[in-house]
Amino acid sequence: MGMGTYSSVVDVAVPAPHSINIQNGLIACFTTALFVYYCNFVRKSKRNKQLDDKTRRRKIPGPGQHFLGAVANILALRDETKALKVIENWCERYGPVFQLNFGPYNVTALNCPEYVQKLLGSKDTNHLSKGFIYKPFHAFWYDGILTSAGEKWKSRRRILEKHMFSFKTLVSYMDIFNEQGDTLVQAIEERLKDEKEVGLCPLLLDSSLNSIINAIFGKRLPDLESSSNAKFSFMEGMCRAKELMAKRIMTPYLLNDLIYKLHPFSKVQKFLNKLARKHVITGILDESVEPLMNHDEQRRHNILKRELAAAGVSLEGIYEETMTLLGAGFDTTAHSIDFLLFFLALHPHHQKICRDEVDVIFEDVDLCTSGALQFQALSKLKHLEMCVYETLRLLPAVFLIMRKIDAPLQLEEDLEIPAGSEVAVFVPGLHKNPKYFPDPDKFIPERFSPEQSNNRHPYVYIPFAAGPRKCVGYKFAMMEMLSLTAKLLRSFEWETTDRFEDVVFLPHITYTPKTPINFLFKKRSVTNN
Numbered sequence: 415m416g417m418g419t420y421s422s423v424v425d426v427a428v429p430a431p432h433s434i435n436i437q438n439g440l441i442a443c444f445t446t447a448l449f450v451y452y453c454n455f456v457r458k459s460k461r462n463k464q465l466d467d468k469t470r471r472r473k474i475p476g477p478g479q480h481f482l483g484a485v486a487n488i489l490a491l492r493d494e495t496k497a498l499k500v501i502e503n504w505c506e507r508y509g510p511v512f513q514l515n516f517g518p519y520n521v522t523a524l525n526c527p528e529y530v531q532k533l534l535g536s537k538d539t540n541h542l543s544k545g546f547i548y549k550p551f552h553a554f555w556y557d558g559i560l561t562s563a564g565e566k567w568k569s570r571r572r573i574l575e576k577h578m579f580s581f582k583t584l585v586s587y588m589d590i591f592n593e594q595g596d597t598l599v600q601a602i603e604e605r606l607k608d609e610k611e612v613g614l615c616p617l618l619l620d621s622s623l624n625s626i627i628n629a630i631f632g633k634r635l636p637d638l639e640s641s642s643n644a645k646f647s648f649m650e651g652m653c654r655a656k657e658l659m660a661k662r663i664m665t666p667y668l669l670n671d672l673i674y675k676l677h678p679f680s681k682v683q684k685f686l687n688k689l690a691r692k693h694v695i696t697g698i699l700d701e702s703v704e705p706l707m708n709h710d711e712q713r714r715h716n717i718l719k720r721e722l723a724a725a726g727v728s729l730e731g732i733y734e735e736t737m738t739l740l741g742a743g744f745d746t747t748a749h750s751i752d753f754l755l756f757f758l759a760l761h762p763h764h765q766k767i768c769r770d771e772v773d774v775i776f777e778d779v780d781l782c783t784s785g786a787l788q789f790q791a792l793s794k795l796k797h798l799e800m801c802v803y804e805t806l807r808l809l810p811a812v813f814l815i816m817r818k819i820d821a822p823l824q825l826e827e828d829l830e831i832p833a834g835s836e837v838a839v840f841v842p843g844l845h846k847n848p849k850y851f852p853d854p855d856k857f858i859p860e861r862f863s864p865e866q867s868n869n870r871h872p873y874v875y876i877p878f879a880a881g882p883r884k885c886v887g888y889k890f891a892m893m894e895m896l897s898l899t900a901k902l903l904r905s906f907e908w909e910t911t912d913r914f915e916d917v918v919f920l921p922h923i924t925y926t927p928k929t930p931i932n933f934l935f936k937k938r939s940v941t942n943n
């Protein structure tokens with residue numbers, strides 16, 4: 415979400431003067447709401463204790479297992495610049511399973527591949543619903559495939575897999591990634607005229623949002639923004655929505671509907687929702703706004719709308735899936751590319767191996783025609799692919815996965831997580847476990863060579879999750895990361911003045927650098943066939 419680029423959600427302050435009237439009545443309402451929240455908290459704590467006594471036979475350790483633990487844990491995570499490190503430390507300290515009270519929520523964290531497989535690999539529909547942290551997502555993406563469950567989730571997922579992410583459709587996206595790669599190269603060249611150091615985050619966010627909009631609708635960001643006539647850009651709205659979601663998750667009393675309704679954040683949410691609707695309905699879902707399209711784009715044109723409508727999904731349903739795909743796919747991929755370029759800058763030796771690999775491809779007319787990478791070229795980028803995997807191991811954009819289980823989850827003979835529990839997987843807990851990845855903080859792409867990864871447990875490395883709810887866009891994201899980085903490797907060499915240990919990552923739904931990572935690019939002189 416490029417927080418160095420976009421100002422904080424608190425200063426959105428867009429719905430200005432009359433919001434002050436609301437705040438006058440707010441203090442009285444807030445006291446009432448706090449009381450309701452407290453009652454709810456006591457009720458839930460009692461219920462959790464009953465569940466514990468009834469079903470668990472083994473005592474599970476964890477931070478804050480005392481009278482004020484729920485509050486102590488909130489305080490421990492309050493500083494967002496340290497929150498990710500705090501959870502990493504808990505994972506290291508408490509081992510394969512631990513218990514965590516977070517305000518009124520009692521969370522069981524699974525932290526070893528065997529247990530994680532039991533949860534994420536389960537096909538039992540009672541284990542597929544999402545946990546409480548997804549509540550703020552509903553406010554913006556409604557009940558789209560990321561948050562929905564049951565039959566609705568199953569049928570929509572089937573449609574997306576069949577029509578948007580099938581092998582044939584994925585191959586047709588290569589023209590999008592080529593176009594975005596060339597645009598990115600040009601944009602960097604432009605920036606180099608005035609600036610020595612370039613932060614790529616805003617360019618990458620634009621690029622990945624464009625890729626998804628083009629893939630789903632055969633349109634581009636300017637099509638969407640010019641037709642809607644809104645003052646705030648769509649991108650700015652999306653970034654602020656994510657920041658607001660993150661703030662709500664980290665402040666659990668805001669997950670209470672009554673308190674949230676009275677809080678100024680809900681006003682900001684309404685404003686952002688109105689903005690998104692304006693952009694998306696008039697800019698992309700409205701067929702009367704016809705963009706300029708090439709042949710592939712015409713074939714794909716409004717693929718999501720067409721296929722969902724054919725399955726009887728209403729316009730509202732199409733809107734929620736559109737927002738879900740745009741929201742789930744844009745900053746995850748953009749930040750991952752930013753991190754990959756950062757690691758390649760910090761490790762010039764790996765950058766060189768990747769560039770040599772890319773040069774061979776660009777000089778082969780079957781794999782790269784007139785500078786356009788062909789789909790089959792991507793499978794030749796072996797070292798680059800390992801670098802992508804290693805980047806996603808060290809900085810998995812989606813660091814937390816949660817389920818609310820509606821049936822007990824048996825982990826061991828004497829260890830059962832009761833129905834109704836909130837169960838979490840903190841991805842870096844697995845990815846940084848030295849038992850599976852020796853020297854876990856080091857960037858060593860060779861860990862993902864076939865020889866080194868063949869015997870690894872399949873649930874120890876899960877940047878795209880795993881099992882039935884694995885990321886539906888993971889192949890799309892991999893293609894995008896490989897193609898864009900290949901284009902950059904062909905056109906530039908780069909370094910960075912930043913040190914890894916100085917970059918602060920914030921838990922803003924996805925791993926987000928607090929300030930932009932800066933690059934020093936040097937243009938290469940190469941001519942493409």
Ligand code: HEM
Binds near residue numbers: 742885891
């Ligand atoms: C590097 C890029 C990406 C990463 C690391 C990533 C990671 C993930 C993870 C870990 C999940 C599981 C979340 C959970 O169960 O709570 C997920 C789900 C999802 N992702 Fe991605 N993702 C990426 C890119 C994309 C892209 C490009 C799209 C769409 C174009 C996308 C769409 C989705 C959707 C719709 C889901 C929900 C799937 C379901 O619940 O059935 N993601 N992603």
